Amino acid sequence: MGESKKPRLSYKARRRWSLVILLIGLPLYIVAVITLLNALGRPPIWLELVxxxxxxxxxxxxxxxxxxxxxxxxxxxxxxK
Known part of the structure; x- marks a missing residue:
């Protein structure tokens, strides 16, 4: 049947989004994981590492x-050229 092509992000848009994700999203994600893990009680070091x-x-x-x-x-x- 008909192939529907998804609109793809341009190269510049992907570069910009990757910077936003790495500079803003990743630190927020790290803080969220640490906060969640500490809120549940500090697990053993091996489990924390996993x-x-x-x-x-x-x-x-x-x-x-x-x-x-x-x-x-x-x-x-x-x-x-």
């Missing part, structure tokens, strides 16, 4: 599509 390791990976999964290719040159820019 929770931090898992939450350290989980934050990036929803934003995977934003970070793909951000560190490379702009594919939409024209190269000077």
């Amino acid at each position: 929770v931090y390791a898992i939450s350290g990976v989980l934050w990036a999964l929803p934003f995977k599509f934003i970070f793909i290719g951000v560190g490379q040159a702009d594919p939409e820019a024209e190269e000077d």
Whole structure:
């Protein structure tokens, strides 16, 4: 049937969103995880390490599509020859 193409973010938009996520969202996420873990009572150090390791990976999964290719040159820019 008909293919519906999702509107994709431009390279510049992805770069801007990645900066917002890294500079604002990630520190807020870290504070939230630490606050939640301490509110539940301080677990044993090994469990705390496991929770931090898992939450350290989980934050990036929803934003995977934003970070793909951000560190490379702009594919939409024209190269000077």
